[in-house]
Amino acid sequence: MEKIMNTNYRSVNENSSVFDAVKIMNENRLYGLIVKDNEGKDVGLISERSIIKRFIPRNKKPDEVQIKYVMRKPIPKVPSSYDVRDAAAYLSENGLERCAVVDSTGKVVGIITLTDLSRYLSRASIVDVLLSHRTKDYKHLCPKCGVGVLVPVYDQKGEIKVFRCSNPACDYEE
Amino acid sequence: MEKIMNTNYRSVNENSSVFDAVKIMNENRLYGLIVKDNEGKDVGLISERSIIKRFIPRNKKPDEVQIKYVMRKPIPKVPSSYDVRDAAAYLSENGLERCAVVDSTGKVVGIITLTDLSRYLSRASIVDVLLSHRTKDYKHLCPKCGVGVLVPVYDQKGEIKVFRCSNPACDYEE
Structure with missing residues (x-):
């Protein structure tokens, strides 16, 4: 997993607004961010889908809503010891496009996405895994x-x- | 293309709000909608990405912004006569995850996504095409x-x- 995952991920504080988090997403072309609490603990994951599902239906201004009410939590994650198929199964079963990768101490060391994994899956698995993201909800x-x-x-x-x-x-x- | 595309797509009027469009997306688990003007002409496409890129940074309430200011326009489209590889190349070159499929009269007859196409592409193409969506902007x-x-x-x-x-x-x- 260490070789495949994206270690160039970015974090935001859970008290940041949706406006500020999306600014980081758009400026860095990263469509998933790790969310930390004030103690620096990894507490959630924010993605395009979570904004569509949990922010827009509240009908508030983006700078009025904190990320902690929108993020996926508890933080969706796989251990870095997982192989590609285990990680794909985890994403697929949970209707996720991406999740955190954690080391043996539980610390986030990267983000893995369906796209990253698709390089290493069979064609049949790619399709199964990609389609799961449309039909399942986190x-x-x-x-x-x-x-x-x-x-x-x-x-x-x-x-x-x-x-x-x-x-x-x-x-x-x- | 007729066999692969999703003909079960939904439309919204360009004067609908982001709030109303996202309600249709979430209720139907459709993350792209065709946008029509008051004459019923297909004028654009709304997706998760366009909301993240063009709505959130305006910092307005979802019911205050009309879809016409957020949608991708002119409507991204491929003719139904295209083969899978042509359609994938179009999406990839334009940094799109989905586009409309139009018949010979220009009428929208379906929506095609990278996921739909990935069933029919070689493994190498799938990865190229999927990665393009991260790095290119419409x-x-x-x-x-x-x-x-x-x-x-x-x-x-x-x-x-x-x-x-x-x-x-x-x-x-x-």
């Missing part, structure tokens, strides 16, 4: 109970007002 | 002079105030 696990998934709650206009935990025993919202 | 030709391309003009905060034609002899802005 599930946001509740950071409080760890059991439910975060589901959007809409108002009459169709705007997302809040994401709520699907576990009836949990009251988490964001 | 150029928005000026709809007034047809010579310049639309380039963003930023204010001090880094927000896009307007897109202006690069041709010094043309005064088009949007």
Whole structure:
């Protein structure tokens, strides 16, 4: 995985706005960024798809919404010891186009994408893996109970007002 | 191309908001939509990438910006008579992940994506084609002079105030 992954990734703080994160994406032609908390811990991943799914439906200005409410979390990741097929399976099963690669201590050391992996897969696998990205959705696990998934709650206009935990025993919202 | 393309595409009116277009995308898991004007003419294509590139940097609410200012235009398209390799070359040269397929009268009959095409390409071509999407940018030709391309003009905060034609002899802005 070390040879394939992109080690030239960029990070943003989870309190940065969508506006600032997209500026970094556009200026560097990087369409996925690692998100860190104030202690420098890797806490999530922001991508084009997460902005389309979790930011636009809130109907707010990009500088009004912090990345922590939009990012994929917990951070989708594979160990650097995974082989190409394991990593492709992980992305495919989770409906992801990219994820972090972590070393044995859990530290992010790179980002891997379907495009990177497609160099090393058979033709049949490439197609399976690429198509999975269209049909599956990444599930946001509740950071409080760890059991439910975060589901959007809409108002009459169709705007997302809040994401709520699907576990009836949990009251988490964001 | 008829066999490969997705004929189950959706359209939006160019005066629809980004908010409404993304609602259609998310509900249908379609990440590209054909854009029509009030006469029903196909005038553009909206995608995740165009929203990241041309909407977020304006720093407005999604229901405040019309799709016509964000979409790729003129509509990127290939004739249905193209073979797979020609279509892949067109997408690759223009930094596109998808484009419209038009019949001999110019009418849109489907949408084709890199993923669709990858089923039919050699492994080497797949990688070339997929990687092109990361490194190239789609150029928005000026709809007034047809010579310049639309380039963003930023204010001090880094927000896009307007897109202006690069041709010094043309005064088009949007």
